[in-house]
Amino acid sequence: MNGMSYRTALVTGASSGLGRGLALWLGKRGVKVYAAARRREHLEALAQEAQAAGAHVEPVELDVSHADATLERVRALDEACGGLDLVVANAGVGGQTNARDFPWEHAKKVIDVNVTGAAATLSAVLPRMVERNRGHLVGVSSLASCRGLPQNAAYSASKAFLNTFLESLRVDLQGTQVRVTCIKPGFVKTEMTARIQHTMPFLLEADAAVELMGQAILRAEAEYGFPWQMASAVGVAKWVPNLLFDAVASKVL
Template sequence: MAAADAACAVPSGGAPRAGRVFITGASSGIGAALAAVYARRGAELGLLGRRRPALEALARSLPGNHRVYAVDVRYRAALHAVAADFLAGGPVDVVIASAGISVGTVTEEPEDFDVFEAIIDTNLNATVATFEPFMAAMKARGAGRLVGIASVAAVRGLPGAGAYCASKAAVRNYCESLRVELHGSGVGVVTLAPGFIRTPMTARNPYKMPFLMPVERFAELAVRAIDRNVPYIVLPWQMAWVARLLRLVPNRLYDHYAAQRGRKPRQS
């Protein structure tokens, strides 16, 4: 789809409104909801995901003209190529690495190793590969936002979710490292840590999900945090308190109760 020029505006509250936004994992869930918020604000979007029909349907439903890229984020060269195409249309204000996989894994099952690798590649390595091609231009301008998606699951390990918890803990620490590296450059790094958000991913969870938040509300709050360059935020706020309390629970007690928790189904 053709791209359209979009100027940066200033919304109420004085925070800079992004004119051009690149989002991976945009075909559904959090990525699609974030795209909807930015499109309503007049941004030009680069929408990347594996499913072209879903991306094109999303683009048609949004105001404005947007670019659609059907790419698997695990292929770094292809990801860099489409990033270069979007950069050719003008400066990019916000890059959101939203692509993610959440599947149950069990270490004793040999076939789950491939799933483990896919989760790490998609959730962690692709976050790095998504940011790489945009950083030089952002640093040269002294402006921009890089947004990573961690999770409350990064706080403590959960049974049957070793790959997912490990990947999200790594994303959280990677984004913090990057934020420190870029300190003073004008480029902000924002880490979003969702709790339970109503998306197709969480629809498969066979356990209770306290404080389940509609994805549209999450996206609105997330964009506000990105505007304000908040370094790290847990949404909804109730889960931030849960995360703080979980860190304080002694290992013996945590192990006893966490072992009884329901487990996400394995892919295999």
């Protein structure tokens, strides 16, 4: 399945940032997009902007941290639209989880959204996609998944889960027409990064990041990390010995 053959798509975390931008990007290319998030008023504003641009974006109020309800809702959407061609698990939560004063309640929220919520979103209609022998699953991970970054135990680990989950799905689906893509953004100017106080190298504007993501989806890339400078640095960091990594990383933040 190539990008131009998408009829329908679900994008979670679509009330702001990359999810909002991607929902508009797909909608402007003729895809009927179900834009899902918790904040209904933001989704209504998105739908109006899309309509003004000649795109069809339908708001879906959804909290992916409630996994069972997410599973049911995504399956209902799949039935209502005659089959979702593209599912993008973009909803995510960030924030620091420093081991010296570990905030369990926040860590649990990160796991509920980034791990359980993402897995529920992606697996909800997977059996139906296999049965139809068409479809595309996309998970929005992060370059922060490469290693355990300082003060980010929950976030780095949650995105590492998504990487491995998607990789296993991709391997299992070889020989079918169901595609799997893992996207790993670096720093992008969004609501989430607006709260970050440390330096963010190679910071991208949201529109530029959305374009890169959209094109990677259309190409059905297995994995795609950006910007290339940060992705290259992360590739090297994977192979740095633990003693050196620990010494350097502990002084970064």
